[in-house]
Amino acid sequence: MSTLAASNKRSFWSVVWDYITTVDHKKIGVLYLIAGGFFFLLGGLEALAIRWQLVKPMNDFVSAGFYNELITMHGTTMIFLAAMPLIFAFMNAVIPLQIGARDVAFPFLNSLGLWLFVFGGIMLNVGWFTGGAADAGWTAYTPLSTISPGEGMDYYVIGLQISGAGTLMAGINFLVTIINMRAPGMTYMRLPLFTWTSFVASALILFAFPALTVGLFLMMFDRMFDSAFFDPAMGGNSIIWQHLFWIFGHPEVYILILPIFGVFSEVVSTFSRKRLFGYSAMVFATVLIAFLGFMVWAHHMFTVGMGAAANAIFAVATMTIAVPTGIKIFNWLFTMWRGSIQITTPMLYALGFIPTFTIGGMTGVMLAAATADYQYHDSYFVIAHFHYVIIGGTVFGLLAATHYWWPRMFNRMLDERLGKITFWIFFVGFHLTFMIQHFLGLWGMPRRYWVYLPDQGLDLGNAISTAGAFLMAIAVLILLYNIIKTAIKGEPCGDDPWDGRTLEWAVPIPAPHYNFKQVPLVRGLDPLWVEKMDGRKEMTPSEPLDDIHMPNNTVLPFVMTIGFFIAGFGFIYQKYDNALNALIFVGMGIALGAMLVRSLKDDLGYHIPKKELEKEARK
Amino acid sequence: MTEQDIMNPKKMPLQPEKATLEGKNKFLGFWFFLGGEAVLFASLFGTYLALNGSLNGGKSAEEMFGLPLVFIMTMLLLTSSLTSVYAMHHLRNNDFKRLQLWMSITVILGLGFLACEIYEFYHYITDYGFTFRSSAFGSAFYTLVGFHGGHVVFGLAWITALIVRNAKRGLNLYNAPKYYIASLYWHFIDVVWVFIFTVVYLMGVL
Numbered sequence: 001m002s003t004l005a006a007s008n009k010r011s012f013w014s015v016v017w018d019y020i021t022t023v024d025h026k027k028i029g030v031l032y033l034i035a036g037g038f039f040f041l042l043g044g045l046e047a048l049a050i051r052w053q054l055v056k057p058m059n060d061f062v063s064a065g066f067y068n069e070l071i072t073m074h075g076t077t078m079i080f081l082a083a084m085p086l087i088f089a090f091m092n093a094v095i096p097l098q099i100g101a102r103d104v105a106f107p108f109l110n111s112l113g114l115w116l117f118v119f120g121g122i123m124l125n126v127g128w129f130t131g132g133a134a135d136a137g138w139t140a141y142t143p144l145s146t147i148s149p150g151e152g153m154d155y156y157v158i159g160l161q162i163s164g165a166g167t168l169m170a171g172i173n174f175l176v177t178i179i180n181m182r183a184p185g186m187t188y189m190r191l192p193l194f195t196w197t198s199f200v201a202s203a204l205i206l207f208a209f210p211a212l213t214v215g216l217f218l219m220m221f222d223r224m225f226d227s228a229f230f231d232p233a234m235g236g237n238s239i240i241w242q243h244l245f246w247i248f249g250h251p252e253v254y255i256l257i258l259p260i261f262g263v264f265s266e267v268v269s270t271f272s273r274k275r276l277f278g279y280s281a282m283v284f285a286t287v288l289i290a291f292l293g294f295m296v297w298a299h300h301m302f303t304v305g306m307g308a309a310a311n312a313i314f315a316v317a318t319m320t321i322a323v324p325t326g327i328k329i330f331n332w333l334f335t336m337w338r339g340s341i342q343i344t345t346p347m348l349y350a351l352g353f354i355p356t357f358t359i360g361g362m363t364g365v366m367l368a369a370a371t372a373d374y375q376y377h378d379s380y381f382v383i384a385h386f387h388y389v390i391i392g393g394t395v396f397g398l399l400a401a402t403h404y405w406w407p408r409m410f411n412r413m414l415d416e417r418l419g420k421i422t423f424w425i426f427f428v429g430f431h432l433t434f435m436i437q438h439f440l441g442l443w444g445m446p447r448r449y450w451v452y453l454p455d456q457g458l459d460l461g462n463a464i465s466t467a468g469a470f471l472m473a474i475a476v477l478i479l480l481y482n483i484i485k486t487a488i489k490g491e492p493c494g495d496d497p498w499d500g501r502t503l504e505w506a507v508p509i510p511a512p513h514y515n516f517k518q519v520p521l522v523r524g525l526d527p528l529w530v531e532k533m534d535g536r537k538e539m540t541p542s543e544p545l546d547d548i549h550m551p552n553n554t555v556l557p558f559v560m561t562i563g564f565f566i567a568g569f570g571f572i573y574q575k576y577d578n579a580l581n582a583l584i585f586v587g588m589g590i591a592l593g594a595m596l597v598r599s600l601k602d603d604l605g606y607h608i609p610k611k612e613l614e615k616e617a618r619k
Numbered sequence: 620m621t622e623q624d625i626m627n628p629k630k631m632p633l634q635p636e637k638a639t640l641e642g643k644n645k646f647l648g649f650w651f652f653l654g655g656e657a658v659l660f661a662s663l664f665g666t667y668l669a670l671n672g673s674l675n676g677g678k679s680a681e682e683m684f685g686l687p688l689v690f691i692m693t694m695l696l697l698t699s700s701l702t703s704v705y706a707m708h709h710l711r712n713n714d715f716k717r718l719q720l721w722m723s724i725t726v727i728l729g730l731g732f733l734a735c736e737i738y739e740f741y742h743y744i745t746d747y748g749f750t751f752r753s754s755a756f757g758s759a760f761y762t763l764v765g766f767h768g769g770h771v772v773f774g775l776a777w778i779t780a781l782i783v784r785n786a787k788r789g790l791n792l793y794n795a796p797k798y799y800i801a802s803l804y805w806h807f808i809d810v811v812w813v814f815i816f817t818v819v820y821l822m823g824v825l
């Protein structure tokens with residue numbers, strides 16, 4: 001791996017220090033990939049434990065309480081600590097390159113966002129070691145979550161609050177980066193689709209996460225400071241949590257899928273050797289999905305008792321989202337139509353994604369029929385639906401992105417043969433696990449139950465589902481083997497290994513830390529392809545060679561995060577002993593102190609002089 | 620742009636807060652941040668509206684809230700917004716002394732607001748036993764108004780830090796955006812208060 005290999009000569013600790021203090025979006029991308037990948041494996045282990053418990057009726061592999069912790073932590077980990085950070089990994093690694101920028105708009109915030117996510121994730125998992133992790137479901141419905149004993153749900157609240165703050169910063173950073181840092185000629189309607197969809201997803205983050213922030217604050221106050229938001233005995237109302245959670249939660253599912261739509265758009269176009277069909281319709285559909293995504297949250301609450309009128313409105317609003325989604329599906333199909341298709345690993349994932357995701361969308365529309373949802377709700381049918389969209393969409397997309405951008409990030413190609421084997425095992429394992437769950441749901445199996453009775457017609461289906469889960473695990477192991485193998489034995493892949501179309505492939509591999517010696521001039525959609533078609537090998541520069549301005553590394557984001565992390569423990573444990581309030585003051589003191597230093601100490605970055613750049617060019 | 624151009628610009632541009640790329644990024648990023656803050660307060664308002672009738676046997680808004688004090692608070696905060704506009708006017712004029720002066724007045728008015736708010740909370744707690752824990756209404760009230768108050772405290776600390784930090788040097792292209800977004804933040808706090816005044820207090824007593 002280039003970034004790691006290049007630093008082999010330095011001592012281990014100097015490399016660690018470099019990564020802790022880095023503000024380089026490429027390194028931050030690598031860190032997101034490592035941390036997100038770690039949590040993905042952790043969440044996967046939890047999933048295997050869940051499936052093993054359900055492999056046969058009345059199983060006693062885990063206790064009921066532990067089962068609750070497993071399902072809660074599996075969902076929370078996968079959504080907040082695996083899927084989103086892995087998306088951020090590729091956003092960081094690719095977007096500045098795709099828009100011809102040397103950097104992101106807020107390198108400091110970018111680093112802060114990363115560390116907040118990492119330590120928020122650790123916080124969530126500390127619960128395992130202090131008498132039980134969170135156990136009220138990833139949706140943490142009140143009053144179950146507010147009366148759940150122990151500290152598990154406290155860790156949920158504080159952990160998500162910390163990592164959520166990080167996500168918000170990452171979102172703002174990418175919004176401003178994409179608006180302000182584009183190279184000359186990179187107009188909005190020339191943005192690669194991955195950049196476009198990430199841009200819209202960032203806007204969703206900005207407007208959705210604060211609702212979760214507030215929900216978490218209220219839950220924190222109820223649990224730790226005895227307020228009465230969700231306590232009916234004191235006049236509280238537990239439905240407020242559901243609204244706040246889903247006002248965040250539904251946009252969240254589009255945060256998870258929109259950037260992935262972007263990934264597949266790039267992959268399909270690259271490996272069909274055609275420009276994307278219906279580019280502007282794609283952009284329009286993305287924006288429309290985001291817009292509608294804010295108006296449908298109550299489809300998660302059809303059975304709460306909102307009344308027929310509200311249910312009807314939210315049902316219809318929900319169904320309309322299928323329209324822009326359908327537009328996208330057809331655009332991908334038409335992009336492939338008469339293209340010269342290359343079946344590479346990323347392309348395989350794209351081909352697997354289209355039918356899989358379509359099934360997930362179809363069950364979504366079924367669920368959106370409010371009256372029918374009284375039957376489906378809280379059954380395995382819902383579990384099947386959202387795994388079809390989240391695994392069949394987001395995870396397939398992340399795996400495609402991993403294979404597609406791996407050479408961009410690490411100067412190695414992943415082994416294509418192993419990649420294809422991974423795909424097929426994963427694909428088969430996935431459908432084996434989740435197709436049957438639709439039927440288990442319709443046959444009456446509720447979600448989140450620890451055991452089921454024998455001879456209810458659920459035995460075989462569950463056994464099949466568990467078998468599929470282990471196939472997926474095998475696929476992931478092969479992927480890991482592939483990564484290790486190519487890291488040790490692989491050859492450097494050199495520039496532009498896929499014969500790419502977009503700007504990230506115009507940057508040499510490995511990339512210099514300033515990305516572009518001269519910012520390129522963009523002359524059309526798929527700018528690199530435009531140049532290739534004109535017989536050039538490289539981008540035309542938009543400026544003469546000159547000094548390059550870069551930001552300084554800084555340890556402050558890390559320190560700030562440690563501060564919040566310490567304060568978090570104070571908040572959780574102050575109820576036992578007032579003296580523990582000291583932790584809150586120390587932690588917040590560190591965090592606010594670091595903030596003050598950031599505000600007061602001038603940090604103008606540094607310049608790479610022109611002479612040095614010329615010298616490098618001659619080498 | 621060299622460091623010299625940023626820290627000691629020979630000629631101050633018309634909009635020093637947006638003269639550098641960093642300044643432009645800060646300006647736009649902060650607007651986005653305020654968008655997120657708007658959703659945060661909207662969620663708090665929604666919660667408050669759902670719970671403001673849940674008295675749990677305690678006194679209602681109508682029985683407790685007195686408009687005169689709240690009116691004074693509103694005036695203090697609105698005026699402080701105005702003074703920060705003057706400050707921004709002098710930022711554009713490159714008149715650093717007056718910029719500092721008006722920012723300081725903003726801080727003083729903000730402190731006045733805060734003092735009133737602390738008195739108000741104290742009054743409710745001691746005279747009515749209306750606390751964060753006494754009812755869902757209490758939780759929602761103190762959380763909404765308290766979040767706003769917390770924003771005021773943060774804003775005051777921030778602006779004070781800027782005033783002190785830059786006292787010995789003049790305006791430049793590096794600190795101009797900092798002043799500018801601090802004043803944006805202050806306006807935002809003011810706008811939120813206008814909503815609190817209307818939704819919590821006016822609608823509470825009328």
Ligand code: HEM
Pocket residue numbers: 139253254256257299300318319321322325360361362363364365367368369373376377378382385386389390393394
């Ligand atoms: C055509 C588009 C879609 C429609 C119409 C749709 C509709 C629905 C409905 C009505 C529910 C609630 C079911 C219930 O609890 O009874 C639901 C649940 C869910 N959907 Fe979708 N959905 C769509 C796409 C997606 C996508 C793209 C994702 C994520 C990438 C997603 C993720 C989820 C999740 C996570 C849940 C379950 C949350 C929970 O209760 O734990 N959906 N969907």
Ligand SMILES: [Cu+2]
Pocket residue numbers: 249250253296297299300
């Ligand atoms: Cu939804």
